[in-house]
Amino acid sequence: MSLFSPRRKAPAVSPVRQRFGADVAARLDADPMVERAAIPAAQVYYRPDFLDAATCARLIDTIDTNRRPSTLLSDRNDQNFRTSDSCDMDRWSADIQPIDTGIADLLGIDPAHGETMQGQRYAPGQHFRAHHDYFHESESYWPRMVKEGGQRTWTAMIYLNDVTEGGATWFPQAGIKVAPRRGLMLIWNNMNPDGTPNELTIHEGMPVVDGVKYIVTKWFREGRWIK
Numbered sequence: 001m002s003l004f005s006p007r008r009k010a011p012a013v014s015p016v017r018q019r020f021g022a023d024v025a026a027r028l029d030a031d032p033m034v035e036r037a038a039i040p041a042a043q044v045y046y047r048p049d050f051l052d053a054a055t056c057a058r059l060i061d062t063i064d065t066n067r068r069p070s071t072l073l074s075d076r077n078d079q080n081f082r083t084s085d086s087c088d089m090d091r092w093s094a095d096i097q098p099i100d101t102g103i104a105d106l107l108g109i110d111p112a113h114g115e116t117m118q119g120q121r122y123a124p125g126q127h128f129r130a131h132h133d134y135f136h137e138s139e140s141y142w143p144r145m146v147k148e149g150g151q152r153t154w155t156a157m158i159y160l161n162d163v164t165e166g167g168a169t170w171f172p173q174a175g176i177k178v179a180p181r182r183g184l185m186l187i188w189n190n191m192n193p194d195g196t197p198n199e200l201t202i203h204e205g206m207p208v209v210d211g212v213k214y215i216v217t218k219w220f221r222e223g224r225w226i227k
């Protein structure tokens with residue numbers, strides 16, 4: 001028996017993830033419509049009014065038509081962790097395609113790296129508890145994720161409506177709380193500048209108190225998600 005307890009292996013520095021961090025940040029920094037959050041812990045950006053009111057209304061309709069209970073990618077089976085409804089937003093449909101590629105273009109990432117955009121709906125009391133968007137290499141899903149484009153790098157999330165009360169996106173360790181505002185895109189890098197996962201990006205969708213919250217979320221992989 002060893003006297004030493006096994007240490008958690010430190011995540012390897014990754015030049016590919018490093019480059020995504022630098023390139024996307026440079027593009028967003030140069031965009032006059034985009035503002036960087038004044039926090040040192042993570043690269044977080046705001047792009048207000050990315051979608052107009054009519055487009056948000058259309059997406060809300062699509063979510064209402066297709067929604068089903070959200071699922072969780074985790075070895076933990078906690079029914080109360082993510083209580084919203086979700087649906088896939090078909091990137092090949094004439095309605096979704098321009099939005100899907102528009103997000104990729106704003107970040108300067110090849111759309112093939114983007115997963116299927118997800119629509120989400122939170123009724124009063126529903127939430128998504130604190131989590132990281134990046135994959136944990138210790139979880140059983142990791143080998144499958146490696147085959148499907150690898151680690152998640154950037155997240156782009158768009159609020160489709162204002163919410164009367166509650167439903168903020170809270171990054172407790174980075175120290176920001178973002179209230180839903182129709183058309184606002186919130187963008188962040190889930191990696192550190194050296195390409196290792198940034199633990200400080202832990203965030204939650206706080207419970208909606210009054211109203212219904214609708215968002216779309218797009219996660220980008222380090223490799224191609226579409227083969």
Ligand SMILES: O=C(O)CCC(=O)C(=O)O
Pocket residue numbers: 128133167168169170203204205206215217
């Ligand atoms: O609902 C929110 O504000 C956060 C959603 C989220 O974290 C996600 O979809 O990964």
Ligand SMILES: [Fe+2]
Pocket residue numbers: 131132133203
């Ligand atoms: Fe998330």
